[in-house]
Amino acid sequence: MTQKTYKLLFILFLVSSGLFAQMKTYQFKREIKDISEQWQRIELPESLYGKTKMNLADIRIYGITKKDTIEAPYALKATKSIEKIDDVAFELINESHTEDNYFYTFKIDNDSKINEIYLNFEQLNFDFTIKVEGGHNDKEWYTIKEDYRILSIENGITSFNFTTAKIPTSTYSYYRITANTSEDPELKSAKIFENNTIPAEYNTYVPLKTEITKNQKTKESVVTVELKNAVPLSHIKVNILDNVNYLRPIHISYVSDSIKTTKGWHYEYRSLASSILSSINKNEFDFISTRVKKLKITISNQDNEALKVGTIQLKGYKHELIARFNQPAQYFLTYGNPTASEPIYDINLMDKVVPKTAKTAALGKELSSEAKIQEPEAKPLFEDKKWLWAIMILIISLIGYYTIKMIKKT
Known part of the structure; x- marks a missing residue:
């Protein structure tokens, strides 16, 4: 070589x-x-x-x-989820009202598919239901969704807005929104979408331990959830057992560090999400994927009776x-x-x-890392019969060569 x-x-x-x-x-x-x-x-x-x-x-x-x-x-x-939201062009062709209702009529370009309508009102505080209808002209209407609750709350304690109507995918040329309110909510603008977002794929993690405490002094319910392993979380759903209307601030945090003291363990918490717990939505909260082993959910009851908290569902993106x-x-x-x-x-x-x-x-x-890796098994050289025959032929050839050489010398 x-x-x-x-x-x-x-x-x-x-x-x-x-x-x-x-x-x-x-x-x-x-x-x-x-x-x-x-x-x-x-x-x-x-x-x-x-x-x-x-x-x-x-x-x-x-x-x-x-x-x-x-x-x-x-x-x-x-x-993760793959967002795919397409804006749909439209024209607001009519606004009218009666003593008890306000009406908004939209004309869609090219009979496009839609499944979401966002309404932006001038009023900051309201709570009423709407009816969504569709039609191939502006004379005959078909009900798509009714008694759909929308609301907005803006004050020093709460900031909450829920004004997007999610409807079954439709292809009408005209849509009419009926706001069931006697007070003009003052429509500023609207947006119409076709939302085809591909949802994320999650791993579901079952809590190892869940504790619920009520602090009468701070008027808060605190839910502490502990997992078996530290895992990447990005989605939490809080199930409420009460069948009543409610709207309460909620804060979700996780243990980022812990220190053992003479009085026991002291935990340092970092924020994951702050939002509103509401009877009109699914109470699902998304946040940046974070590795969590122990978390705390704080619900502000204000002057209301504490809610009965059911199961806490924890999910995180699948990693592969x-x-x-x-x-x-x-x-x-x-x-x-x-x-x-x-x-x-x-x-x-x-x-x-x-x-x-x-x-x-x-x-x-x-x-x-100290565990011994089992090496791939190496077979003995002479286990193969071909090698044995080759060596025997070589030996016989060598014996024959030296025998003939000795005979010639003699």
Whole structure:
């Protein structure tokens, strides 16, 4: 072999040794099983999140072969919602009123599909129902939605606005809104949409422990929820059991730090979301994905009787890896390295390289970095009969050669 070949082999040896040593700097690993294609999908398990960096930058995929250690590139995906909202052109062609109702008639261009109508009123405080009708002309009307409650509250304590009517997808040329109020709400503007937003895909997390306390002094109900593992949350639904009308400020926070004192544990909280708990909506709250193990929901009852709080539903975006496996090896998903930086792979720098979907690979049990990796089994050289025959022929040939040589000398 030439000197260049020796240098190349030496460099490859150093790279391989470095990757294997680097793999040991990660605290945990799981074997990746059922790899049958070049691109494979790996769903991250719930127990992983509390052992990685907040941005999941310390995840690596290493492959072990007989000769070296390789690193497999991956793309990290969170299954967030994909917003797709199209504005629909329209014209407000008529405004009228009777003693008890106000009417607004809209003409839609090109019979476009719509499923949302947003109404912006000059009045800041109101509470009434509306009726939504559609028609192919402005004479004959068909009911689409009725007794749809909209309201707005603006004061020093509460700021709440609910004035978007969500209706079944319709293709009428004309729409009429009937506001069931004797006081003019003063329509400033309106917007009409076709909302085809693709909803997010979530993992649902079941609370390990839920406690509800009522503070008579502050007039608040406090719900404390604890999870088994720290997981990325982005959606919370609060179920209220009371069948009454209500409208109350709500604040959601999570434990960002904890300190043990002589009086017990002291928790530091950070805000996740502030909104209004209301009997007219689903009481679902979205926020930036945040890793949470313990959270607190504070409901301000003001001078009202405390609400009966039911189950708390917790959800977070599904996180998955789409990984590329170029050669056979024993692959491991490794994680748990506070000093690791985010990996830079070619597949994440180019468009349309990573497939949207891939066959799912399974993950084995979690192992510590000290756990011994079972090397691929190497079969004994002489287990293969071809080698035995080759060696026997070589020996017989050598014996024959030296025998003939000795006979010639004599």
